[in-house]
Amino acid sequence: MKNVLTYIVIFCSLHAFSQINQKLIKGKILNRLGSLSDVHIVNTTSNQATYSNDDGDFEIPAKPNDLLRLSYVGYETKFVIIEKKNLSIQKNVFVIEKTTYTLDEIKLRRHNLIGTITTDIKETPVNYKDNALMETMDLSEIDMRILDGDDYIDKNVRPDVVKSDPTTLFEGVGTAVNMPFGNSKKLWNLRKELAFKKGMPAKLMKELGAKFFFIDLGIPPEKYYHFLEYCNPLGIENHYKKGEKLEVIKILQNESKSYSEVINEHK
Numbered sequence: 001m002k003n004v005l006t007y008i009v010i011f012c013s014l015h016a017f018s019q020i021n022q023k024l025i026k027g028k029i030l031n032r033l034g035s036l037s038d039v040h041i042v043n044t045t046s047n048q049a050t051y052s053n054d055d056g057d058f059e060i061p062a063k064p065n066d067l068l069r070l071s072y073v074g075y076e077t078k079f080v081i082i083e084k085k086n087l088s089i090q091k092n093v094f095v096i097e098k099t100t101y102t103l104d105e106i107k108l109r110r111h112n113l114i115g116t117i118t119t120d121i122k123e124t125p126v127n128y129k130d131n132a133l134m135e136t137m138d139l140s141e142i143d144m145r146i147l148d149g150d151d152y153i154d155k156n157v158r159p160d161v162v163k164s165d166p167t168t169l170f171e172g173v174g175t176a177v178n179m180p181f182g183n184s185k186k187l188w189n190l191r192k193e194l195a196f197k198k199g200m201p202a203k204l205m206k207e208l209g210a211k212f213f214f215i216d217l218g219i220p221p222e223k224y225y226h227f228l229e230y231c232n233p234l235g236i237e238n239h240y241k242k243g244e245k246l247e248v249i250k251i252l253q254n255e256s257k258s259y260s261e262v263i264n265e266h267k
Contacts, residue, residue, distance in 0.1 A: 022046070022061040022062060022063045023061070023062065023063065023087045024059045024060070024061055024062075025059070025060055025061075025062040025068075025082060025086055025087055025092060026057070026058075026059050026089075026090065026091050026092065027041075027057070027058055027059075027060075027091060027092040027093070027094055028052075028055070028056045028057050028058075028091050028092070028093050028094070029041075029052045029056040029058070029070065029072075029094055029095075029096065030056060030093060030094070030095045030096075031075070031095065031096060031097070031098070032095075032097075032098075034056075035052075035054075035055050035056030035057075036052065036056050036072065036075075036096070037051075037052055037053060037054045037055070037056060038051055038052065038072070039051065039052040039056070039058075039070055039071070039072045039075075039096070040069075040070070040071045040072065041058050041060055041068060041069070041070055042068065042069045042071075043060055043061065043062055043066050043067070043068055044066075044067045044068070044069055045062075045063075045065075045066040045067055046061065046062070046066065048060060048061055057091070062082045062086075062087070063082065063087075064082055064083060064084045064087070065081065065082065066081075066082045067079060067080070067081055067082075068080040068081075068082060070094055070096055072096060074098060074099055075096045075097065075098055075099060076096060076097050076098070076099050078094065078096050080094060196237075196241065197237065200228075200237060200240060201224070201225055201228055204228070204240065204248075205224070207245070208249070213227075213252075217252060217253065217256035218256065218260055219256060219259070219260075220263070223263060227255075227256070227259055230255060230259050230262075231251055231252060231255045231259075234251050234255065235251075236248050236251050236252070239251070
């Protein structure tokens with residue numbers, strides 16, 4: 001018990017002696033723009049701390065060889081060893097610098113191209129829809145000098161010409177009028193059917209997508225229209241017209257295998 005009391009007395013004496021030797025060191029914190037407030041100042045030797053005021057000024061007990069740590073968010077932490085001369089200076093000035101963060105260089109690219117033609121050409125995405133349209137709209141082999149005046153609709157489905165006497169066309173009030181328009185509805189229905197046949201491939205492509213035909217089914221883009229004609233005997237136009245799209249998809253999936261075998265045999 002006596003030994004414990006002796007140690008306590010010695011420790012308190014040393015602590016008191018240390019405190020007596022400490023003096024207040026006065027300082028001012030600056031950055032490149034002027035004074036800096038709220039900087040955390042810690043005497044790491046005595047574990048005492050304080051903050052700089054609005055003018056950047058502070059006071060903290062210290063003695064020679066004490067280590068001060070100056071820290072502030074966004075600035076480099078600075079360590080200062082107190083010398084005897086620091087205790088006699090009216091105001092010590094400490095400058096701290098902003099922290100500079102250096103990031104590794106990164107490159108953002110929207111593609112996997114590396115700049116070499118022989119390699120990049122394999123990585124270039126293929127626009128299958130555009131390729132199919134270009135193949136279909138290719139008119140390079142058509143001789144534009146040939147004038148063809150034969151209009152199928154005009155020649156085969158135009159209404160019959162009925163000759164009538166204009167003086168007897170209207171026989172009086174309340175009598176029937178005979179007009180030569182008996183085939184107009186038939187002509188309209190035929191034009192409507194032809195318009196449907198012409199527009200169906202584009203609508204089907206838009207709804208199912210190029211990936212379905214050219215990737216999933218493996219149909220070459222230039223054979224797109226030919227493949228639809230190949231499937232047409234199975235009634236895909238009628239199913240599509242009725243809104244039975246699942247039936248259309250089943251037919252296309254089933255027939256794509258046999259179609260691929262057919263075109264491979266003719267290569």
